[in-house]
Structures are given as C-alpha cells and as structure tokens.
Amino acid sequence: MYARIAGTGSYLPSRVVSNADLERLVDTSDEWIHSRTGIRQRHMAAEGETTGDLAFHAATAALQAAGVEAAEIDLIVLGTTTPDLIFPSTACLLQHRLGANGCAAFDVNAACSGFVYALGVANAMVRGGQSKKALVVGAETLTRMLDWGDRSTCVLFGDGAGAVVLEPSEEPGIITTKLHADGGYKHLLYNPVGVSVGFKPGEDNAGVRVLMSGSEVFKVAVKTLDRIVGETLEAAGMHESQVDWLIPHQANLRIIEATAKRLGLPMERVIVTVDRHGNTSSGSVPLALDEAVRSGRVQRGQNLLLEAFGGGFTWASALIRY
Numbered sequence: 490m491y492a493r494i495a496g497t498g499s500y501l502p503s504r505v506v507s508n509a510d511l512e513r514l515v516d517t518s519d520e521w522i523h524s525r526t527g528i529r530q531r532h533m534a535a536e537g538e539t540t541g542d543l544a545f546h547a548a549t550a551a552l553q554a555a556g557v558e559a560a561e562i563d564l565i566v567l568g569t570t571t572p573d574l575i576f577p578s579t580a581c582l583l584q585h586r587l588g589a590n591g592c593a594a595f596d597v598n599a600a601c602s603g604f605v606y607a608l609g610v611a612n613a614m615v616r617g618g619q620s621k622k623a624l625v626v627g628a629e630t631l632t633r634m635l636d637w638g639d640r641s642t643c644v645l646f647g648d649g650a651g652a653v654v655l656e657p658s659e660e661p662g663i664i665t666t667k668l669h670a671d672g673g674y675k676h677l678l679y680n681p682v683g684v685s686v687g688f689k690p691g692e693d694n695a696g697v698r699v700l701m702s703g704s705e706v707f708k709v710a711v712k713t714l715d716r717i718v719g720e721t722l723e724a725a726g727m728h729e730s731q732v733d734w735l736i737p738h739q740a741n742l743r744i745i746e747a748t749a750k751r752l753g754l755p756m757e758r759v760i761v762t763v764d765r766h767g768n769t770s771s772g773s774v775p776l777a778l779d780e781a782v783r784s785g786r787v788q789r790g791q792n793l794l795l796e797a798f799g800g801g802f803t804w805a806s807a808l809i810r811y
C-alpha cells in the first residue's frame with residue numbers, strides 16, 4: 490500500500506513587498522538581494538491574517554482539487570514554525586474551521602523542513618492503514634518574527650501556505666521519504682524566545698526574531714542536500730536521470746542550482762518560486778508543487794524529488810510518482 494497525492498492547493502497573501510520596498514527600510518539594494526539569493530519580491534500577510542488563515546485557503550484549494558469533502562479527512566498534519574497560538578495547534582484550529590472535527594490533528598515543527606516532515610509522517614500513517622484521507626499542510630507567517638532593521642535576514646523571508654491531500658493507492662504514490670535532524674547546529678539558525686525559557690529575549694538580548702549565520706547555513710545546506718538526494722535515490726532504487734522534476738525548498742537560488750547540478754538536471758527541470766515568494770519556510774515546497782501542477786508542468790506519472798533544509802538543522806526529502 491502506498492499514499493498518493495490526490496490534489497494540491499496553495500495560498501499567498503495579496504500584499505507584495507518588492508526589493509525596492511525594502512531599500513526604503515534597510516541599507517540594501519535589489520541588485521544585492523537578487524544576485525545573492527534570486528529573490529525579487531515576497532508576499533506578506535495582512536494585519537490580523539494568521540498562519541491558520543493561509544493554511545485554510547491552501548487546504549480548501551487542495552480538497553477541491555482532490556474532490557474530497559472536509560468531513561472525509563481523518564488526519565491533518567501541519568508543518569509550521571509560526572503557529573497562530575502556543576496551543577491549540579494550528580492543525581486543530583484548521584480542523585475546526587474546515588469542519589473535519591474528530592480526526593487526528595497536530596503540528597510538526599521542523600522549521601523550513603516542516604512540510605516535508607509532515608508529508609513523511611502522514612505517508613507512514615496512510616501506508617500503515619491509520620488514515621484513508623490525510624491533509625498535509627505547510628503554512629507560515631515568517632514575516633511576523635523578523636527584525637525589520639536587520640538587513641541580513643529581513644530580505645529573505647515571506648509568507649504563504651501549500652497543502653496536499655493523500656489517499657491510499659496500490660501503485661506509488663510516495664515512493665520514499667527521508668527525515669533527518671542534527672540539533673548540534675541550533676546556534677546557526679534559531680529564534681531565541683520561547684515559553685519555557687520564560688519569554689525572555691535570550692542571552693544576547695536579541696528579541697523575538699530569526700537569528701542566522703547566513704554563510705555558515707549556506708555551506709551546510711549545500712553539502713547536506715547533496716547527501717540527501719543521493720540517499721533518497723538509492724532508497725528508491727532510482728538513477729538521477731529518472732527524476733522528472735526537482736521541487737526544492739525555496740531559500741536561495743544558488744543553493745537550488747547546486748542541488749540541480751548534483752542531479753545533472755537542467756534548470757528547466759527545476760521548479761523555482763523563490764524569485765516571487767522568497768523563503769516561505771514550511772510553505773515553500775507545497776507552494777512550488779501546487780504552482781507546478783496548476784501550470785501543467787508536473788504531469789501524472791512523473792517522478793518528483795522534493796527536498797528541504799531548515800533550522801535545527803533539519804533536512805528531509807520525498808521521492809514521489811505523481
């Protein structure tokens with residue numbers, strides 16, 4: 490038994506913030522941001538618009554694409570680092586709003602790998618017979634925890650959400666998923682504020698914001714993604730040449746290009762949204778997947794390689810026959 494993707498959906502807040510807009514906030518330039526990251530613009534949630542709102546729109550679109558009623562959903566796994574509340578989970582808030590009350594619902598926090606982690610967990614539950622219709626969501630409002638005076642981080646992130654509906658299938662479907670973490674890298678990418686540390690801004694008095702050692706993260710990300718794509722292909726018994734589409738986490742175009750090169754894939758076979766979305770963390774992979782499906786590039790029967798890397802560090806992949 491496998492899990493197959495029955496439908497995809499996504500949602501971006503309507504407000505677009507360009508690099509030129511950021512030039513008015515911090516000492517930066519469109520040229521610097523674009524040449525280092527590939528980003529031209531990002532979307533930003535409106536005041537009062539939450540991660541749960543973004544997740545709801547993406548989930549509704551995925552359910553519609555799958556032809557599945559919310560009441561049929563028996564599992565919701567939602568990847569996010571920016572939940573609406575500390576509790577209940579954003580998955581529970583989403584469940585009630587959709588009218589899927591009673592089913593299992595929980596969040597997964599794996600930073601930017603959140604969606605691929607959620608997909609791995611839901612895949613195991615569908616394959617194990619515990620779910621017949623699973624909703625998997627990646628949703629974030631990362632712009633809510635940025636320091637808008639810190640040019641080294643505020644130019645990188647955006648808000649957005651994507652979702653898929655999974656159902657059992659005798660044919661693959663999701664062929665394999667790989668999930669990894671190494672908490673020894675916490676200091677390179679984190680937000681120091683939390684409940685149990687007493688809501689204090691942290692030893693460096695940094696406040697509620699993303700702290701990142703950009704060039705260190707870059708180097709580890711490239712090496713780690715290189716490793717995981719090899720591991721994933723090996724587990725699936727597949728060769729690089731059998732991958733039709735790379736659907737990577739959208740953090741930085743140069744990281745994406747390095748992974749594509751490792752796979753021997755031309756950039757025409759890589760789904761890129763980072764130019765328009767920035768890094769939407771858990772939202773990025775399902776947003777890219779949905780865009781690729783709706784534009785007609787990704788077709789049924791093709792092999793998709795999804796990968797992500799994020800704070801933790803966490804890293805994860807999924808090889809899917811769509």
Ligand code: COA
Binds near residue numbers: 641768
């Ligand atoms: N505009 C202009 N200059 C900037 C800038 C900005 N937005 N942000 C940083 N700079 C400056 C730095 O202050 C530094 O100046 P200095 O040499 O005078 O000190 C210079 O640019 C180079 O900084 P550096 O951090 O070495 O640049 P970089 O080439 O490594 O690019 C990133 C920075 C953040 C774009 C890059 O490291 C990156 O993408 N890392 C991965 C981050 C990521 O993807 N995180 C999420 C993972 S899920």
